[in-house]
Amino acid sequence: MLKVAVTGAGGRMGSGIIKKILEQDDIEVVAAIEIPNTPLEGKDIGEVIGIGSIGVKTNGAQNLESVLKDAKPDVLVDFTIANAAFETVKIAASLGVNIVVGTTGFTDEQSMEIANIVEKSNIKAVVSSNMAIGVNVFFKVLRDLTPILNDFDIEIIEAHHNKKKDSPSGTAMTAFETIADSLERNADEVCVYGRQGLVGERTKEEIGLHAIRGGDIVGDHTVMFIGDGERLEITHRAHTREVFIAGVMRSLRFIMNSESGKVSDMADVLGIK
Numbered sequence: 670m671l672k673v674a675v676t677g678a679g680g681r682m683g684s685g686i687i688k689k690i691l692e693q694d695d696i697e698v699v700a701a702i703e704i705p706n707t708p709l710e711g712k713d714i715g716e717v718i719g720i721g722s723i724g725v726k727t728n729g730a731q732n733l734e735s736v737l738k739d740a741k742p743d744v745l746v747d748f749t750i751a752n753a754a755f756e757t758v759k760i761a762a763s764l765g766v767n768i769v770v771g772t773t774g775f776t777d778e779q780s781m782e783i784a785n786i787v788e789k790s791n792i793k794a795v796v797s798s799n800m801a802i803g804v805n806v807f808f809k810v811l812r813d814l815t816p817i818l819n820d821f822d823i824e825i826i827e828a829h830h831n832k833k834k835d836s837p838s839g840t841a842m843t844a845f846e847t848i849a850d851s852l853e854r855n856a857d858e859v860c861v862y863g864r865q866g867l868v869g870e871r872t873k874e875e876i877g878l879h880a881i882r883g884g885d886i887v888g889d890h891t892v893m894f895i896g897d898g899e900r901l902e903i904t905h906r907a908h909t910r911e912v913f914i915a916g917v918m919r920s921l922r923f924i925m926n927s928e929s930g931k932v933s934d935m936a937d938v939l940g941i942k
C-alpha cells in the first residue's frame with residue numbers, strides 16, 4: 670500500500686485527490702495538512718470535505734514535521750501556494766519523503782532550489798504545472814511546431830476561475846518557456862505580460878502572455894501563431910479537475926520506480942519525452 674500525505678487537503682485539488690485515493694486499492698491517505706493553525710485542526714478530513722469520517726485527522730502545517738514523522742508517508746502530494754509549497758518540500762525532503770508537486774507560481778529561484786533539494790536529499794519527485802494528459806501533449810506539440818513557425822508572432826492566452834491566486838498560470842509559463850527554448854530566445858528578454866499604453870509596435874522576438882479570470886473556468890490555454898494572412902491556434906481546455914487528479918494518480922504509481930535525486934515531470938510519467 671502506498672502511503673500518501675496531502676497538503677492543501679481541504680482545497681479544490683487536495684480534497685479531490687483525497688476522494689480519488691479512497692477509490693484506489695493500492696494507495697491510502699495517512700495524513701492531511703492544511704494552513705498553519707487552521708481552525709479545522711483535529712477534525713476528520715473526510716468530514717471537512719463532505720464525505721464523512723475517513724479516520725484521518727486534519728493537521729495545521731505548523732506541525733508538518735511531526736505529522737510526517739508520525740504518519741511515515743511514502744509520498745507527499747502538494748497543491749497549495751508557491752511559498753507554502755517551497756517550505757513543505759524542504760521539510761519533506763529532510764525526512765526522506767518523496768514528493769508530487771502540482772502547485773504553480775514558483776519563482777525561477779524556487780524551482781532551481783527545489784531541484785537542488787531533491788538532488789541533495791536523493792528523494793524521488795514529480796513536479797508539473799499541469800497533470801492533464803492533453804496539456805502535456807500540447808507542450809510536446811508546441812516543441813515540435815514552434816521551430817517550423819519561427820517567423821510567426823506568438824501570443825499565449827490563459828483563462829481560469831475567479832478564485833485562482835497566481836497569474837499567469839503555471840501552464841502558460843511552461844508553454845512560454847517551451848516556446849522560448851525552442852526558438853533559443855532569452856526568456857527574460859522576450860516575455861511581455863499583457864500590454865497597456867503607448868507600447869509601440871510589436872517586436873519580432875517578443876512573446877505575449879495574457880490572463881483572463883472569471884466564473885468557474887477550470888483552465889484554458891491557447892497559443893496563437895500569427896502570420897501575415899493566416900494564423901494557427903493550438904488550444905487545450907480542461908472541463909473538469911478530474912483530469913489533473915487522474916494525472917496525480919498516475920504520478921503516484923510512477924514515482925516509486927522513478928530515478929532518485931531527479932525531478933521528473935509529466936512527460937516522464939506519461940512516457941512521451
Ligand SMILES: NC(=O)C1=CN([C@@H]2O[C@H](COP(=O)(O)OP(=O)(O)OC[C@H]3O[C@@H](n4cnc5c(N)ncnc54)[C@H](OP(=O)(O)O)[C@@H]3O)[C@@H](O)[C@H]2O)C=CC1
Binds near residue numbers: 702704749
Ligand atoms: N499541476 C496541476 O495540474 C494543477 C495545479 N494547480 C495548482 O494547485 C494549487 C492549488 O490549487 P487549488 O486546489 O485550486 O487551490 P485552493 O485554494 O482550493 O487550495 C489550496 C489549499 O492549500 C491550503 N494551504 C495554503 N497554505 C498552506 C500551507 N502552508 N500548508 C497546507 N495547506 C495550505 C489552502 O488553505 P486556505 O484556503 O485556508 O488558504 C487551501 O485549502 C495552485 O497553485 C494551482 O495553480 C491546480 C490545478 C491543477
Ligand SMILES: O=C(O)C1=N[C@H](C(=O)O)C[C@H](O)C1
Binds near residue numbers: 839887889
Ligand atoms: O489554479 C488552477 O485551477 C490551475 N492551475 C494550474 C496552472 O496554474 O497552470 C493548472 C490548471 O490550469 C488549473
